[in-house]
Amino acid sequence: MGIKLDMIGIVVQDMKRALDFYRHLGLDIPESANGESHVEVAGEGVRLAFDTVEVAKGVYGGWEEPTGHRIELAFQCESADALNDLYEKLEKNGYEGCREPWDAFWGQRYAIVKDPDGNLISLFA
Incomplete structure (x- = not known):
């Protein structure tokens, strides 16, 4: 059994603010996604996903603000x-x-x- 990288997720504090940045990069993200708590953007073989901190808390069972690169x-x-x-x-x-x-x-x-x-x-x- 093999694995395939399918999605990269980014946890965001403010969905609209984050999506606006990635729109400036050139990603095609509809304005209607600004109010969503989970957004996915299809790429060439890999999806980029954005989740609010609230969604991350639910998925991970909690949330600690990360530090460092x-x-x-x-x-x-x-x-x-x-x-x-x-x-x-x-x-x-x-x-x-x-x-x-x-x-x-x-x-x-x-x-x-x-x-x-x-x-x-x-x-x-």
């Missing part, structure tokens, strides 16, 4: 210019940049931003 979500941009533009757009919309775009030693254009819940989100091209 534990996992990376990395989104591929179509080009270095597209990455630069996206990073600038996110900052202009009030999102926190953690590391401005740079040319990484491994050959990619790379940048890091924070989503509204403090998760580090990598952008690369």
Whole structure:
């Protein structure tokens, strides 16, 4: 029996605020999802899910606010210019940049931003 990564879940304090960030990244999420407590976005082979803290409490039997960086979500941009533009757009919309775009030693254009819940989100091209 094998396993397959099917879904990545993100626990959010404010669904609309979180979804707005991921919309700015380019994910197609209907505005009608803003009031939901669980939202899923289909990707290429993997779903991205968003759950409110209340849902997480029910699933996990409790909730402790996490601290520190534990996992990376990395989104591929179509080009270095597209990455630069996206990073600038996110900052202009009030999102926190953690590391401005740079040319990484491994050959990619790379940048890091924070989503509204403090998760580090990598952008690369």
